[in-house]
Amino acid sequence: MSTVVMKNVSKSFGDNQVLKDVSLQANSGEIFGMLGPSGAGKTTIINILTRQLEADSGEVYVNVGSKEIGLMLAEDGLFPRLTCLDNLIIFEDIYKIKRSHTLEILEQVGLTKAMKTPAAKLSDGMRKRLVLARAVIHQPKILILDEPTSSLDPMTARGIHRLINKLRDNGSTIFLTTHNMEEATNLCNQVVMLHQGKIIERGSPKEICTKYNSVKTVMDLESVFIQLTRRD
Ligand SMILES: Nc1ncnc2c1ncn2[C@@H]1O[C@H](COP(=O)(O)OP(=O)(O)O)[C@@H](O)[C@H]1O
Numbered sequence: 764m765s766t767v768v769m770k771n772v773s774k775s776f777g778d779n780q781v782l783k784d785v786s787l788q789a790n791s792g793e794i795f796g797m798l799g800p801s802g803a804g805k806t807t808i809i810n811i812l813t814r815q816l817e818a819d820s821g822e823v824y825v826n827v828g829s830k831e832i833g834l835m836l837a838e839d840g841l842f843p844r845l846t847c848l849d850n851l852i853i854f855e856d857i858y859k860i861k862r863s864h865t866l867e868i869l870e871q872v873g874l875t876k877a878m879k880t881p882a883a884k885l886s887d888g889m890r891k892r893l894v895l896a897r898a899v900i901h902q903p904k905i906l907i908l909d910e911p912t913s914s915l916d917p918m919t920a921r922g923i924h925r926l927i928n929k930l931r932d933n934g935s936t937i938f939l940t941t942h943n944m945e946e947a948t949n950l951c952n953q954v955v956m957l958h959q960g961k962i963i964e965r966g967s968p969k970e971i972c973t974k975y976n977s978v979k980t981v982m983d984l985e986s987v988f989i990q991l992t993r994r995d
Pocket residue numbers: 776781799800801802803804805806807808
């Protein structure tokens with residue numbers, strides 16, 4: 764079973780404490796969502812999970828080797844002059860992947876027609892899809908995605924959701940961040956709500972909403988978040 768675990772992690776930049784005692788766990792076959800507005804600390808959590816940053820205190824475990832992790836970050840790292848296909852071919856050697864598999868992944872993200880287009884000439888949506896293709900080409904056991912659908916049109920976002928769901932169905936652990944509460948509701952099995960570096964609620968979207976429902980109001984994740992963070 765592949766898992767991502769954080770225990771009591773805190774992190775400050777100078778005197779700005781951006782993570783406060785964060786504990787979480789994402790398991791195989793689960794889409795785990797880290798939910799919170801811009802500045803909440805989501806990317807910092809991903810940077811700590813992927814060892815690009817060190818926590819000040821607490822523990823982090825990701826129980827698979829680095830080659831079994833797929834990453835999709837805001838900084839996409841595509842080679843602009845290489846075509847879509849060539850941006851993926853680079854990884855065939857590293858991961859021992861057959862060309863037929865590379866072509867199949869391009870098909871799955873809808874980039875077959877654009878396969879000879881240089882990355883620099885792609886639209887935002889195509890770019891994101893290529894980055895996702897690169898993140899999943901080696902069928903990672905753990906896939907970590909930082910705002911995979913932000914600023915995408917709904918059609919492209921749905922395509923990305925389909926691919927994420929498919930990986931989950933194959934037993935991968937998916938760890939993603941989003942500020943889109945509707946996306947989290949539709950996609951995630953488990954979410955944590957992050958506000959100013961602290962987890963303020965956790966559970967399945969349904970559990971969380973049910974907890975805050977009252978006779979008069981049926982809550983969605985967004986209204987729960989607003990209620991929890993409202994200053995009286
Ligand atoms: N390298 C850094 N140096 C100083 N402050 C940072 C750094 N990275 C992030 N921060 C601060 O940490 C807070 C959380 O940022 P971030 O994790 O990027 O949030 P999110 O991804 O949820 O938008 C913000 O206040 C941000 O300014």
